[in-house]
Amino acid sequence: MLPGIHIITANALALNLTKNPIGGLLLGIVFHHLGDILPHKDLNVFQNYNEISIKQLPKNLKLFLASELSIGLLFSFIYFILFFKKSFLLFLFISLGAVLPDLITIFFKKAFEKYGFGRRYINFHKKFHFKLKDKSFKTILLLQIYELFFIILSLIFFHLSNNFV
């Protein structure tokens, strides 16, 4: 799943569950893995990537990734911070948690793989990436609908939990 969707859904799900930034960071990580488990698109929709590596990405995909991330961040900032006046610090920590598993896998894979636990974690995380083999238009459209559905469901959760907290 791409980073912008991770940020929107993690904030929608976590912002009303804690006031503690560290709690927000941990929830962000948990909701990242939840998002990864659900059917989703990865960058290998466009080309054959089996590893999460920024270096091997062509320029246009890097640009796409940066735009998707910016849209996700901007939408979340306007929606949760400007409209719903949620804590900016909490938002920052949840957003960091929401992309942290991918950041670790991209930038700190070697360091993590030195340790048994780190290796198990990287393998656990990678299990849910790049699963898409059928890249037909129909499949990609279906995944797009799934992802939109996940965003809408998490926003509904945000509104329901907003009334209770």
Ligand SMILES: [Zn+2]
């Ligand atoms: Zn991931």
